[in-house]
Amino acid sequence: MELFLLSIVNGLIQGGFFALFAVGLVLIFGVMGVVNFAHGELVMVGAFTIWLLHAQYGLSYIPAIMVAIVLVTVIGLLMERFLFRPTRADPLAGLICSIGVLFILQVVATLIGGDGPSKQVPPPYQGTLVLFEFLRIPYQRVFSLIISVSALGSLWFFLTRSKFGWALRAVAQDREAAALQGINTNRISIIAIGVGAALAGLAGGLVAPLTNINPHMGHNVIITAFIVTIVGGVGSLSGAVLAAVLYAMFHTFMTVYFGGTVATICGLILMVVVLIVKPTGLMGVRISE
């Protein structure tokens, strides 16, 4: 029972983190039709920024996160303008371009941080929140849960309440129809990748004190993001959030009760099963015939 409660908390924290980057991936895919293979590297750049500015040069954590978000957003916008927009007619070209970006970002990180061991960032919030003797949550994780939930909440507010949010969802559903209705699809693409990249930067900033930071860390991130995206439904943001939490819970509980490797294999099988049974994912909409 204790383990069960603890696992729920762990799953929630992990789910919030998964959701942050999966939502970005879905947003970019939904609006631009591009599979951004470099999305994991955007998270990595966010984490590296924290390591460099906070752990190495002593900038406070929150400003460092701000810088990480801005930096990653700028990278995202540059990708949109110079890579995805010219190759819009062709999703595969966009994918290959994003692989090119992936290589470049990894090398930049290696040049800055060196090839040596994984980087560590001491947690800015020391100490542990002890709810019960068996339910102990480090403040760092509490912080990251609060921030990711509020970021996702604001995103939801933005998407449902603002004009841009409405336009963005319209473009994600049907780009041509949206363009016919006078929506500036270029501007919407910029917003989509801007928001997606900013969330990735934030995710990197939040995960930095919790994990090993190295130039190749984006690999695991993107695989998880793919699984979450597929399970949630490729075009659906709420699906992505739901899937992120469900998958994090699934993975956490599988890990706790059956071990890590089994959890990963089962995760992949789950994804294939979802693809077979409901190719559009849990919340995905059927793409018109």
Next chain:
Amino acid sequence: MGISRRDFVRTTTAAGALVVSSGLPSRVFAAGQKTVKVGMNIPMTGDYAPWGLPGLYGCQIIADDINAAGGVNIGDDNYAIEIVSYDHAYDLEKAVQGYKKMVSEDDVKMVMMLGGSTVGAIAKWAERKKMLTTTLLCSDITPDTPNLIATCESHPLYNVTGVEWLAKHHPEVKTAAIVTNNDAEYGLQSTATYQAAFEVAGIEVVDVNLHGFDVTDFAPIVSSVLAKKPDVFCMATSFYVTPLMEQLYHQGFKGKIISCTLDYYDEIIAKTSKEFVEGTIFQFPDFDDPKLNESGINFPNPGDFDAKFRKSHPNDWSAVAWEYPAILLNWIEGAKQAGTVEPQAVSATLRSNKNPAFIFGGGKWWGKDLWGQDNVVVGRWPVVVVKDGKARIQEYGSVSGWLDKHAGVLTKYMKSHGLRTV
């Protein structure tokens, strides 16, 4: 700090270029001096770089020292030592290509490697070219690899000494749980060894938790292991020690911790607390440890080496920083005795020595029972414990002594994980 090291990597790897590092003295060769090339076919980029690159830095320090002192006399000749490195990035194809290049084109006399699948891949070539090759993982040795030796690190055998020490000094511990990455080269080998050591020590293993290399969050893993209430938390890994320690700290683990390595333990202390890390048992000493100055240690001036290394590469110390140098020194001794640098002669001389000069002393050749060749040097191995925020050797356990009595138990556990035994 990144830049100088980067330049260094670049120059050393450029098309297997000759490494004449920053130390100018090495250029002042004695008249008529020859050069002997020693190869390092290791990962210098990618995930495995931490188990390659620091070794190259270490060997460079040793080679520079020797060359500055006028080289080494082998037979009738005086030799300068040249390190030839190749970055295989832990890729099989590149490892084989780099190996063949070293042996066929660069004319090296010995090749040092990390071990694992990359050594498996080159093993055939080591035999074909009769090239003396070293590994840090003695499980790489097979009945078909007479030219492959492990003269320094005997991963994973040394882990038994830590468990032995733990059982002796903490008789109250009854149960242990093992966590490791699920790979046949590192994690499973260590797990089998720890299981054997715990069985011998009378400690019950209540959980073996294997995970993949894709874990981003260790919280659930640690929670599930701690739910089994082990007295000892054992990390049969080198890859994820820091995040595991962090989770143990946050989840309030109060028991004993034992690990293969505790690289960068100061970072772990920074992420947890000094009190928490205190008393953690592992197997790899810092080289400023006073106990390394005792007699019987076959490494010249460990403290001096440590200082030099940390001065030139302040953030890169890992266990391999002294292991490859120890192998290099061992080889030089062998070549001196053989009176030649030719691989077969050096190999024969090294192996004919019943009491090889093992870095921590007490060495003897072993391995036939488990892997089919007596090509591993086992001897004393340090048990290191964090005391007052500093890693300190507590005692030298005897790997060979343990193996004499309990090799059968080890074989049993190796088999249970599907690992190769003779």
Next chain:
Amino acid sequence: MAILEIKNVTKQFGGLTALNDVSFQVEEGEIRGLIGPNGAGKSTMFKNIAGFSIPTKGTIVYQGENIEGKKPHAIAEMGIVRTFQETTLFQELSVFENALVGSHIKGRTDVFSAILGLDKQKQKAAADKVRDVLEFMGLSERQNQLASELPLGSQRALALAIALVSEPKVMLMDEPFAGMNAEETNHMMDLTRKVQESGITVVLVEHDMKAVMGLCHYLTVLNFGQVLAHGTPEDVRNNEKVIEAYLGGTK
């Protein structure tokens, strides 16, 4: 005798009913027009007959056999071939290759015969058939051009040629006259008649009333997914309900 019988077909997507209890029969050898305002369900009907979509309720009987639920390629093999709205061609292939794809049913081969060249005989027969049809369609001179390089009229003719090469019994033509000028329309009408005269039953969905009235023997009018009227062009032209539907909807 009816070659194609549509019996009480209903098709629903989500909450929308695109076809509601539609029944009609197509006689062998006729040119049947399927008309109606936009959104009346004509194309949906086509998709259901050709197997690209499955009716929610009802049956579709072809030569006495229920074909509902069969895959498009299986239905094509039975002799029902459709053409597509707008111009659907293999733009990147030549005119000849386009038509050659049409000969799939007779000319297909397995991979081993393909490698070893055991299917030469068969391929020669297919190529001859293609040449005949291109000749028939007046496309012979253009056979080495890319499909994308053809003028609109010829593209439509090629689409027809692809279908013809497969030797269908029933041809479903989806708006073959859309976007054509008067001259092209006349040419296309001639071609359609030639197709029908060669013994193929034609069912066509079309907005161009001049073409429909001049070409079809019999018309079925759909409105809001239901059959509004049946009859000869003359009957339909004078049907009050039809006039109302068209005036209320598009022209």
Next chain:
Amino acid sequence: MNNTSTLTVQNVVIGVILLAALLAVPHFLKLYHQDLLIYLTINVLAVCSYRLVTLTGEWSLIHAVMMGVGAYTASLLFIHFGLDMWFTLPLAGGVAALVAALLCFPLLRMTQFYFLIGSFAAGEAIRLTWIEFVGVFGGTGGLTGVEPPIFWGIDFIDPIPYYYLSLAIVSFSLFILYRIENSRVGLTLHAIHWKAALAESVGVDAWRYRALAFIVGSFFVGVAGALKVHYLGSVSPNQASIGFMVFILIWVIVGGYNKFYGPIIGVVVLTVFDESIRSFEVMRPAIYGIVLILSILFLPLGLESIPGKIKSWFGVGPAPQDPPLTDQ
């Protein structure tokens, strides 16, 4: 498709020169580059077989794993049954084809993005199986000790004989792939790519043809995997990682996937390029990335389209069109 392969004097001369060059090239290289040449030759088969899979317009991410399936099959047959390469090669292809055939049922229900990700997931699941079952597949360390044959007194462990052997096997495989593409089967695959619905409307069973391309492509990449493992001597799960898959994808796309020889140009040019910037070591992936992006932006049809572009600049040929890589 209906090719008129004329045996002109020009073609014969070009063919002879090419053959002579292929036969002569290893004699001018040192061991290191001879090895590279062998891997390059094998990778040519990997990219060309991948192109067959993509002819229907579906891009998979499982091809590298299929190469691994071939390599593991060959290794297991060699290690446990002592089968020589002459037997392991076709069997490796066969097992890869069989695995592909089984995977058709779940995977070919999907298209486009879903197929891409679905194939990736299936591949990862296979790869994790190799890691998980240590006793059979050797875990992360993989399998070692595979050897090339000794035949007619020639030890094929030497690079030059092995190069000739692989050249022969790869050329033969390419010939078969070429025949398939230029037959009616190839025409049907192209037709499915450009307009699947139109092809189906005249009786093409698109599912069967997509399955056929997937299975035959997997067969040949399985052969390539076996060919590689018999020279390299070992196989590990790492070799079939997404990293190598990405390289296959890059080679095909940068080379130009519209023509049969496009991927060959891609793999040859990029391998030579990659080796030529080896001295940049850590910078290498970034240089690669920049070249990749530039070639996508400025040469969307791949390197293969350069001669055509040059011709059109001088007004000799038609301006090349830039169709998208995938259907909309």
